[in-house]
Amino acid sequence: MDISTLIDSLHPLEIKVLTTLGLRPSGTALGSEQLADAAELEASQLSMAVEWLLAKSLITVQTETVTPIVSLTKIGEEYHQTASPIERVLAAAREATSTGKRLTIPDLQSQGGLDPSDVSKAVGRLKKEGVVLIIQGGCIETTGRPSPTAEALRPLLGEMHDSPKELKSFTEAHRQVIEDFAVKRGNAKEPFRVDERVARSFILSPDGAGAAAQLLTQGVAEEVSQLTPDLLKDGSWRQTRLRKYTISLRPPRIGTGKKHPYREFLDTVKTKLVSMGFQEMRGALVETEFWDMDALFMPQFHPARDIHDVYFIKEPSHTTAVDEPFLSRVAKVHENGAETGSTGWGYSFDVHRAKRLVLRSQGTAVSARTLAASPQIPGKYFSIARCFRYDQVDATHATDFFQVEGIVLGEDINFRTLLGLLNLFAREVAQAKDVKFLPAYFPFTEPSVEMHVRHPRLGWMELGGAGLFRSEVTLPLGVTVPVIAWGLGLDRMAMVALGIHDIRELFTDNLELIRTTRGLF
């Protein structure tokens, strides 16, 4: 960098420091305080300027001295106002000895205002100094000898009460007391604190000397840091020197408006599904067992309908009515298959149970409602539905979560088009080319498939389950064409995309985490 470019980039504070040093005979070192005084800078301004100049190698550190400084801690100030534990213990011991009263360590510890550990420490020190004796029965008695510690503490507390002092200004004996009673790691409850004050002196480097000489000869032009409307209006910006910035520094942080990373992920899935021709469905958080399970041909004795698997609603516990003709048709199908070509489950269907209200336990409930509401044929539908499971919450189980699921209706739907659709999902949603189809079981589909895909970053993973809805599901709801039911398990993909390992973090309350998480979709 040539010298004029360098000078143009200097901050006014830097210029003050450079010229102050430049006015002194070459090689003069100035300490921080002298430099601040001479340059007429606040201590904080000086320290900023010095750091910048050091970074640019325009000044160097000539000397660096470390001075231990002693000051009182909050506890020290308290001891100064009242008395230190050792003083209080000594006073109590002297009084007990002179009046002949029994005084034990527990007696002292039960006295108000004294911490038991302070008492043991004080007694220990006094004993070591030969000031007190522990006699039979644990009684404390004074020997009449003075305590150097107690006598030193009082003046030391007084002396430092107002202002910190250099450690070396004290006598050897007092220094020992200070060190014994100074805050150390693991022992914060002490009256003194010893800090190290670093004093540095600075001289100009050869580059700095050159810059200072140049500045002193050319004089310092009037510099402005901010272009203002006034400068623009009257044209005075032409006569103004705008300081050049050091642009390599990191900028200050600002607040951002943005989507939640998990919602953003779900938005990309939503967009994909819409682009593949899927229409969105919505459903209620509270559902009847009928739509959540009965309509899906899950028998009322199915283990997944247990009190330990589904959340039931307290009030009202049941719906007033389930839409007909669906209720009676589904009831018959459960009992004997009715006209679906099925044998049914062969049990007596409980209509009251069907009316029980639950928190939606599976997104397929939304599909069941769609089937009953005269869907488009051919038609494709999806929902991203919040569902609830009666699970202990841990790293892989959440009590509420999103399920991405849907249906495809059409004359051309069969087992092979089901596989074709899953291939499409694999490619579009998981960017996967390799797909494996495994036989699976769901109460409402037959045949049923589980799809495993090779994700470009995750390797083989289960992407979802699907199948052809059983006739026991579709016919009672008034649908006569074959229907694919599908569901995608995307949480693992989302967690990898968001770089998290615990499902609870998807719904974290940590704002800093939400703000800094980036989705790599």
Add this chain to the structure above:
Amino acid sequence: MPTITIFKDDLESLLTSEGGVARGIPMAQLEDWLMLVKGELKGHNPETGELRIELQDSNRPDLWCCEGIARQIRIKQQGRLKPYPFFDKTPTSPHHLIVKPGMEQVRPYVAACTAKGYRVTEKGLAQLIQTQEKLADIFGRKRKTVSIGIYQLRNITFPVTYELVKPDEVRFTPLGMETAMTLSEILMVHPKGLEYGPILAVQSLLPILRDAKAQPLSFPPIINSREIGEVRVGDDELFVEVTGTDLRMVILSLNIFAANLADRGAIIEPVEVRYPTSTVLGTRVKTPQDFGKPATIQMKAIEQALGQELGEVMVKQALEAYGYDVSAEKGSVKAKLPPYRHDLMHTMDVVEDVAMSRGYAEFTPVMPAQFTVGGLSPIEQLSDRSRELMVGLGFQEIISNILGSPDQYCRAMRLEGTEWGRTVEVDNVMSLSFSCLRQWMLPSLLRIEAASSRAFYPHRLFEAGDVAIPDGIHELGSRTETMIGALIAHATTHFSEIHSCLDVLCYYLGKDYSLEPLQHPSFLEGRAGRILVSGKPVGVIGEVHPEVLERWQISMPVVAFDLNLSKLMGLG
């Protein structure tokens, strides 16, 4: 979906056909075979050879055991099931089991057989017990509909009777106890009595199985006698019985057990059960018994469902290789399930078995070709536009559980006992933290604010999502509505800052709104408003009440609004 533990060498020895030896089957091969049984390998300990397998199909109890898995694989390899002779045989043995009158009121059905010539090994015994437990627990609905007992045959004198006795009439030493107890003592003291007693709760007479010498075999479905009903390693003559409430389920369970024991080398002898009155299968019911009937399935139905022309021969082959008994006719096949299965409810169940037997990989995927129009629901579109605008206003989106606590949604909001404090509550609460649904958005936003005092300010947060609002008129007792809530927190925030944001949001959503003063316990009086569009209330806005902030332990001023997007649809 039971998960079972089996041993690889045990499975391999069951896979061994006459003369053949199967040892050291590669795991990849095994996992491929597991597709035939909808099994997923959950764990494998190479040192002990222990495999943990989850069986997905809850209608195939025959597969919930090592023998059943091996059988399905073996059939595929051999092309057909080798028939079990005992299903056809009329009983030649004198063994009878007599059901006394009255059982129909309690636990009507029983099935039994004997198994000789298989010496029980340690691993075999573990499998017997596991099968017994899984069948009774899952298929038998915790022993309610089916329970199973296994005994040492040599101690039993036939005929065995199945009858009712008074609770204190009979004493025996149950498994797990040292001394004889009456049935009522078993119900009160024995762990199994306490666990399964409720199945018999209202009965004044209790069921018992006794032999001809009046020795108790067991007190079904609770516990076996220790003297007769404890099978040990080395036993080679067994008596197996199943009791329950559904005749077909009872016989099916016995059929599975009999096939399993036969696969291990036992000779099965059926037992004739004599009922006092006729059952659907008559008064004298020989068990095990193949009660299944063949079904005629149109080729068209199979081929349409699979999307592929296969022809009768190929379908016959596929089904035989999956255990069916099949005869092909023109345009249809007549198929009968093997006797250890009873899960054929619909043609499609056969279709799936054809696909599985051939292997899903044999079917080439075809893209569904019909054209459909995709799109988002109107409420989702409104929600998405609102979210975009909030992001533009510099707000960070958040996302929350909907299931929370009354403490969060009501008490901390000062809403207890008010019209705003009503929520949809869960009846079977597991944890108070997840016991009611949110009725508005602000608590979700405050949850984040309360946890984030160290995140740099200002905080501008929003969430769009569903809430549930109790509504006595609605058929579901509540309405699910989509709301958007926004919050600003920093040292100098005030009403007009959040008001400006609401103003911008409503402007771009094209909703002409006004505010009217509102007294709401969650907001400061005189600094809260009801948001009106076309005169209808659609939300609230205000400075959050300091007491609410205290309850959330928030020490930063907060302003917020809550806007009901579902109500906003079609207004203004």
